[in-house]
Amino acid sequence: MPLSTTMPNRSLSHHISSRRAFLSTSAVAAAHVWIPRPVKGYSAEEVAAQMSGSNGAIGISKWELDTPALCVDLDRMEQNIARMQAAAKQFGIATRPHAKTHKSADIAKKQLAAGAIGICTAKLGEAEALIAHGIERICMTTCNVSPAKIRRAMQLRKTSPHFIQAVDEEQNARALSAAAREAGVVADVMIDVAVGTRSGIPAESALALAKMVDRLPNLKLRGLLSYDGGAQHIAGFDARKQRTLENIAANARVFEDMKKAGLSTEIFSGGGTGTYNIQHLVPGFTDIQVGSYVFMDMQYLAIGGEKNQAVYDDFASSLTVVATVLNNRFPGRLTTDAGAKALTLNMPRAGVIGEPTADYNAGSDEFGVITFKGEPSRSYKIGDRLELIVPHCDPVVNLYDVMYGIRNDRVAQVLPVTARGRSQ
Ligand SMILES: Cc1ncc(COP(=O)(O)O)c(C=O)c1O
Numbered sequence: 117m118p119l120s121t122t123m124p125n126r127s128l129s130h131h132i133s134s135r136r137a138f139l140s141t142s143a144v145a146a147a148h149v150w151i152p153r154p155v156k157g158y159s160a161e162e163v164a165a166q167m168s169g170s171n172g173a174i175g176i177s178k179w180e181l182d183t184p185a186l187c188v189d190l191d192r193m194e195q196n197i198a199r200m201q202a203a204a205k206q207f208g209i210a211t212r213p214h215a216k217t218h219k220s221a222d223i224a225k226k227q228l229a230a231g232a233i234g235i236c237t238a239k240l241g242e243a244e245a246l247i248a249h250g251i252e253r254i255c256m257t258t259c260n261v262s263p264a265k266i267r268r269a270m271q272l273r274k275t276s277p278h279f280i281q282a283v284d285e286e287q288n289a290r291a292l293s294a295a296a297r298e299a300g301v302v303a304d305v306m307i308d309v310a311v312g313t314r315s316g317i318p319a320e321s322a323l324a325l326a327k328m329v330d331r332l333p334n335l336k337l338r339g340l341l342s343y344d345g346g347a348q349h350i351a352g353f354d355a356r357k358q359r360t361l362e363n364i365a366a367n368a369r370v371f372e373d374m375k376k377a378g379l380s381t382e383i384f385s386g387g388g389t390g391t392y393n394i395q396h397l398v399p400g401f402t403d404i405q406v407g408s409y410v411f412m413d414m415q416y417l418a419i420g421g422e423k424n425q426a427v428y429d430d431f432a433s434s435l436t437v438v439a440t441v442l443n444n445r446f447p448g449r450l451t452t453d454a455g456a457k458a459l460t461l462n463m464p465r466a467g468v469i470g471e472p473t474a475d476y477n478a479g480s481d482e483f484g485v486i487t488f489k490g491e492p493s494r495s496y497k498i499g500d501r502l503e504l505i506v507p508h509c510d511p512v513v514n515l516y517d518v519m520y521g522i523r524n525d526r527v528a529q530v531l532p533v534t535a536r537g538r539s540q
């Protein structure tokens with residue numbers, strides 16, 4: 117079985133043993149996954165119409181939704197938000213959750229209501245969409261480098277005085293300041309200091325950039341960003357902690373140097389779901405930009421936590437795709453309607469809830485293929501439903517117009533994916 121032969125940075129045996137451990141946990145095995153009768157598939161419009169109608173409060177069973185359907189268990193998600201908030205409080209830092217994961221104004225509002233100090237976005241389009249839906253205090257963690265984006269960013273800054281954006285280069289800083297002057301604003305910026313090689317300015321050059329930004333007339337320096345993307349999915353808590361603290365040491369020195377130089381260090385932000393309980397050990401760190409914790413996914417479940425080394429269960433998996441069995445005629449396999457266009461990645465495999473021996477192959481565009489490595493828990497008819505934990509949450513959400521908010525297996529809320537497709 118080609119389960120993990122293409123997975124980088126993780127040994128095959130570790131991945132298989134942690135996957136088995138994960139698949140046999142109650143998170144995957146417990147939920148019931150079948151519907152005993154033929155069902156009508158409700159479209160998003162029908163669900164929304166029913167929800168706003170007089171009997172809307174009754175809700176529709178998630179098993180009756182037209183599929184593939186993206187569902188979020190609201191109780192679990194809210195519990196994740198509360199847990200993260202409580203953990204941050206205990207660590208003496210704040211949360212500034214990343215909306216690149218959920219792209220949803222409704223979920224951002226829940227995070228802010230729980231005590232988050234702001235919301236991050238990766239894209240300018242995400243920031244525009246969320247601000248248009250009433251989310252203030254947006255911090256954009258990617259730099260705007262093209263003239264068109266710089267102009268848009270300054271227009272956004274005009275309407276949203278709390279908008280902050282990243283900068284990691286002198287020429288870009290000058291362009292931002294000039295555009296801010298043209299737009300008649302003073303724009304807030306943070307220096308993105310690299311951890312690794314993806315983005316940001318190398319630590320040794322960061323202080324000079326911060327001083328230069330501080331002198332520019334139409335920019336206001338607010339502090340620094342330091343996100344270590346490569347650390348988030350390191351398997352094993354101890355290895356993850358060691359790598360995180362080693363790699364951010366130079367950035368912590370930048371923070372100190374900026375402070376000594378009298379520059380603003382009001383924000384020292386970074387971290388994600390994999391390192392949420394490590395970042396507070398970095399002197400001066402102010403807040404964590406956690407994203408995936410609201411939903412969790414197969415990638416994160418496999419990395420192991422501080423207490424549970426096999427399964428990362430600090431947060432509950434709340435995001436699922438409900439799929440329908442289209443074909444059961446060939447021995448040992450089922451075909452479903454959820455392939456790559458419903459789940460994006462095929463590695464790691466999607467988890468089939470209640471079927472720990474199922475191998476779910478989403479490699480084909482329109483179809484998923486399940487083969488069983490052991491006895492399935494039941495037989496499946498054409499039209500039966502299955503519920504899947506997604507391989508990696510962020511790109512999956514970007515495929516759907518709405519998420520169905522579920523409580524006790526019934527639709528309680530339809531959440532538009534506010535910034536769906538806003539990748540520019
Ligand atoms: C800059 C930045 N911050 C925060 C996050 C959130 O990370 P996670 O989803 O692992 O919590 C990401 C995710 O890619 C990111 O790119």
